[in-house]
Amino acid sequence: MARTQAADYEERREAIVERAAELFAARGFLGASVSDIAKACNTSKSLLYHYYPSKEDVLYAVMASHIDKLLGDVETVQAMDATPQEMLRKLLRLFMHHYVGAASRQKVLLNDLDNLPDDKHRIIVGKQRQIVDMVQSLLTGGDPALAKSRAQARAKTMLLFGMINWTGNWYDASGPIKPDDIADMVYDMVTG
Amino acid sequence: MARTQAADYEERREAIVERAAELFAARGFLGASVSDIAKACNTSKSLLYHYYPSKEDVLYAVMASHIDKLLGDVETVQAMDATPQEMLRKLLRLFMHHYVGAASRQKVLLNDLDNLPDDKHRIIVGKQRQIVDMVQSLLTGGDPALAKSRAQARAKTMLLFGMINWTGNWYDASGPIKPDDIADMVYDMVTG
């Protein structure tokens, strides 16, 4: 009995996070109310507060689950035996797949980070920095000219993230361009 | 007397827009209250409603004033007698100057577009499309290979906008990289 409930508990927590991610992505964290989330989950506000202590904790769950997958991509690439260029291309493809596969969570991560309380904000920002640093080291490792100027290397890295982070605003899954195509276009532009 | 008041009226309207832009940029449209804006202007909420009929009209004023400057950049470049490449490089430099010089308004334009009512939303989106189309035509005009595939050209254009639109999240005016440097880095990446 207890085990069945525990299994159900985790399923409901994940269902709440998924519905919340969709609503936060569509209306913003402040624009989507706790009642909205409850309705989307076919439950009551009170039930929602049984699974998460606050609206901000739901937001954190949305962001943490997503960024941990991106950190998993970083670890996958770090375990490769390959050149920086090959690792960068692979990492960009993995990122784009997660960006597209979890578009709502990715949008929430980019738009509503400042709505997290300070302690949770710091955790997410720290993980973002790990990801950015990994990309920057692959970029400078493959291009010795970049290693000379730290500011230039950071700028190029952030231009790269601009390209992939903005895809949520225009990417159309039903079009001819696929996630791998975008990853390769970005790769060619930053290495060409 | 009447002329003095009219002049004051326009000054106050502009001051409200500037303060609102800063607050919307810092907290988001929903996170900044009308009371907050009034406080930042050292006036009352009632006075604010004397100058703008609603909070949404203030948001529209923030966005419209900014995007009209970007459209002015497009017109400046259209009046040039130069190659598509030279026009694109010039346009990117003009954009980056306005992005940096009006960072709050640019951030609001990118983050809070969906908080506009439908009619005003359509106006801003229409102007954005003009800007995107201009950049795309300069990009394909300078690169015949791109003209072959519409989807590829649109993708490259949006990757370009990703780079410059994301700069608000990392650009540091006190660092060694200047707006022209970013514009030229972007230019080199999309044409190289």
Added chain:
DNA sequence: CCTACCGATCGGTAGG
């Protein structure tokens, strides 16, 4: 009779 402007409060809804 107009405008510019204030302190106080409206009806509803937010997160909890």
Added chain:
DNA sequence: CCTACCGATCGGTAGG
């Protein structure tokens, strides 16, 4: 697990 609520604050407007 729900209905019924709270203290506070929301965008917007009243009288004067």
